[in-house]
Amino acid sequence: MTAWHVHVYIQLKDGVLDTQGKAVERSLHSLGHDSLQAVKIGKYVQLWINADSEQSARQQAVRMCDDLLVNGIIEQFSVEVEGE
Amino acid sequence: MAREIPDGTDLVILPGGFSYGDYLRCGAMAARSPVMQAVIDHGRRGGLLLGICNGFQVLTETRLLPGALLTNRIPAFICRPCLLRVESTATPFTSMYAEGQVVQFPIAHADGRYTLPDDELKALEDRGGVVFRYCDGAGNVTEESNPNGAMNGIAGIVNEGGNILGLMPHPERASEAILGGVDGCAFWRSIFSTLQERRV
Numbered sequence: 001m002t003a004w005h006v007h008v009y010i011q012l013k014d015g016v017l018d019t020q021g022k023a024v025e026r027s028l029h030s031l032g033h034d035s036l037q038a039v040k041i042g043k044y045v046q047l048w049i050n051a052d053s054e055q056s057a058r059q060q061a062v063r064m065c066d067d068l069l070v071n072g073i074i075e076q077f078s079v080e081v082e083g084e
Numbered sequence: 085m086a087r088e089i090p091d092g093t094d095l096v097i098l099p100g101g102f103s104y105g106d107y108l109r110c111g112a113m114a115a116r117s118p119v120m121q122a123v124i125d126h127g128r129r130g131g132l133l134l135g136i137c138n139g140f141q142v143l144t145e146t147r148l149l150p151g152a153l154l155t156n157r158i159p160a161f162i163c164r165p166c167l168l169r170v171e172s173t174a175t176p177f178t179s180m181y182a183e184g185q186v187v188q189f190p191i192a193h194a195d196g197r198y199t200l201p202d203d204e205l206k207a208l209e210d211r212g213g214v215v216f217r218y219c220d221g222a223g224n225v226t227e228e229s230n231p232n233g234a235m236n237g238i239a240g241i242v243n244e245g246g247n248i249l250g251l252m253p254h255p256e257r258a259s260e261a262i263l264g265g266v267d268g269c270a271f272w273r274s275i276f277s278t279l280q281e282r283r284v
Binding site for chain 1: 108145154157159233
């Protein structure tokens with residue numbers, strides 16, 4: 001068993017209005033960042049998981065996303081696994 | 085931690101608040117806490133289940149009600165009275181209102197923007213699942229009268245079985261004159277009347 005370090009990136013799905021992203025976009029514009037086109041704000045979650053393989057660690061992380069970390073109605077996610 | 089609800093419970097209310105600090109997503113962790121399986125079973129059996137504000141968020145997280153409540157269109161905590169149009173009196177919670185009646189309940193939330201994929205929204209509307217909509221004094225549902233950007237001005241919905249209702253505004257804070265209004269009283273009278281009928 002190894003401890004796998006897993007990175008989960010959670011974003012609102014396309015088509016879901018990101019009001020926090022829009023608010024931050026406006027603030028950055030007012031600070032002079034004229035070239036900024038858009039902002040999207042998501043969540044970054046780190047998991048440390050005991051597993052026999054990278055595949056197992058990934059599967060467990062995906063199950064955690066399905067069980068709690070991600071609301072599939074409005075959010076999408078990606079998982080990156082690195083070894084210990 | 086409790087895993088059961090008392091035998092013979094007629095009504096379960098999930099109140100407003102900031103369960104689990106609104107961490108991760110509003111209501112996400114509360115929806116998965118140990119007692120919730122008993123609450124879900126109660127709802128599935130046809131028991132009356134009411135979610136107010138954070139409680140509505142919890143109900144959507146359990147999928148007992150469709151949709152999700154996202155951050156307000158203007159990402160700020162909005163705390164003020166608001167006007168609602170009663171869309172349906174065909175629920176145990178609204179039978180004592182008149183259809184189209186305009187009532188005032190306060191809202192106090194930062195994440196009340198009711199959101200649903202387009203096809204599910206159409207299905208919800210088609211089956212008459214919308215119970216309250218944000219409106220103006222004349223009962224018109226307008227963008228200006230919508231405090232949080234909720235789709236179709238939706239403030240409260242009921243499930244297909246008609247026994248599970250979720251709403252963002254607070255009827256319990258509009259049930260005593262000293263709090264600013266009594267439009268919420270008919271909400272509790274409706275529930276009481278329904279339960280009396282069930283007992284007969």
